[in-house]
Amino acid sequence: MTDTMAKVPPLVPPPVELPERVAALRAEVRAFLAEELAADRWRPRADTWLSGWDERFSKELAARGWLGMTIPPEYGGHGRGALERYVVTEELLAAGAPVAAHWIADRQIGPSLLRFGTEEQRQAFLPGIARGEVYFGIGMSEPDSGSDLASVRSRAEPVDGGWELTGTKVWTSGAHRAHAFFALVRTSPKDETNRHAGLSQLIVELDSPGVTIRPIPLLTGAHHFNEVVFDKVFIPESRVLGEIGQGWHQVTSELAFERSGPERYLSTFPLLTALLREAHQVDEERLGGLVSRYWTLRRMSLAIAGALEAGQAPELAAAVVKDLGTRFENEVIDAARTLLPTAPDPGGTGYARLLAEAVLHAPGFTLRGGTNEVLRGITARGLGLR
The missing domain is CATH 1.20.140.10 (Butyryl-CoA Dehydrogenase, subunit A, domain 3)
Structure with a gap:
């Protein structure tokens, strides 16, 4: 083995086994899904976490404690582990169940709020996420930027009491139905020596004045993706996620x-x-x-x-x-x-x-x-x- 190879970190963490306690949880989820299918409440679909928007179904999951599973009880969640959530998620996806409404909020918004959010932000959003009533999108990609997030051009300027946001985001799944999204924006001039510097995250409530949401239809005519345009949208200081400049x-x-x-x-x-x-x-x-x-x-x-x-x-x-x-x-x-x-x-x-x-x-x-x-x-x- 060469010195270079010896220094290469492992690509994937060590394997884990699902604990025995999750077997009963898996059986419970399967029984619920069988009841839903028998009642013809939805049909299995491919790519359901994008296309299967069903708020009734999301609230049914929440009522059984299967949303906000890793959110602590003090924020309306259930304080369970990532492996238990994994089992529930795996069963839902394997069945082709309609999970799109709550998907982004439950998958990554909740954990990010727990890690970087203020106490007020957690209290404002996490209980609704756990109830299956608050839906989020993601505001990362921009026109002509592809997946190069360092080229973000949407810009927030400091104003009295917060920030004024101008720019455009694209491919925002569910933005026309969501309540809010996390937007990655530039809050200081671009530094070519460190392209990831000067980026910050803002929580944008999508009914704010100056927000325009335009559909990007699929070839089928279905509407999942959107272009979201910000025209001098005011973002209060209380809706900055984490620290300014730490967005990357x-x-x-x-x-x-x-x-x-x-x-x-x-x-x-x-x-x-x-x-x-x-x-x-x-x-x-x-x-x-x-x-x-x-x-x-x-x-x-x-x-x-x-x-x-x-x-x-x-x-x-x-x-x-x-x-x-x-x-x-x-x-x-x-x-x-x-x-x-x-x-x-x-x-x-x-x-x-x-x-x-x-x-x-x-x-x-x-x-x-x-x-x-x-x-x-x-x-x-x-x-x-x-």
Whole structure:
């Protein structure tokens, strides 16, 4: 082993096993989902954490204690661990359940408020998140910037009592329905020697004067993404998240939650299970390869959940899981299209609809949460290779 190789940090935290106590929780979630499906309250979908907006369902989960699971009780949560939350999330995604309404708030806004928010901010938002009543988006990407967050141009200028925000964000999932989002903005001039300096996070309430939300429809005509324009929007000082100038550090910590979860390889899981049911003996080697890769990704994602439960923020490992996971999701679609092609039927039921949905959503898999090229750059830098 060379000296360089000896210094390379591990890509993924050590593997963990789910504790026995979560078996009963998993069974409880499965029973609830079976009841929902039997009552025909929703149909399983591909990419449901983007497309499945159902506020009734989110409130049902909250009533059972399955939202805000890692939020402390003093803020309306349940004080449970990341591994217990992982089990609930895994079951919801595997079933193709409609989780989009609460998804961003529960996945990363809550943990970020606990880590960087003020006491007033926590009291203002966390109880509503845990009740499934407060929904958030993410305001990171901007026009012509791709996944290069260091090129953020939206700017907040200090004014009496707060900040005045001007700029544009794009690809903001659910902004037309959400109550607020975290916006990464520039609060001091760009420093070419340190492109990540001078960035801050603001909590923008989306009904504020000067906020305009415009739809970015999918090819299907469905409306999930948005362009959000700020025209001299006043942001009170009480809605600064964390410290001014520390936005980059805060965002990278937040991305560990966004990039590492089971949604990065389970968006097409309903399609994969339908393919396995329908294909039977069609190319068993290829199907077996997909299943084994799924299991490997699950082990990696679960290891990160264990690290999060231990209070760590494994940004490098999260980038690896997101890169590998989104490539896997596209391979599931490719296998389904070639092994069991069928006429598109977006409005139907079963395999044909799941395949049509997955194909239409596939272009976004490798973009949201950072393009694969950006993620590989993060991985290379983390390993000391760049």
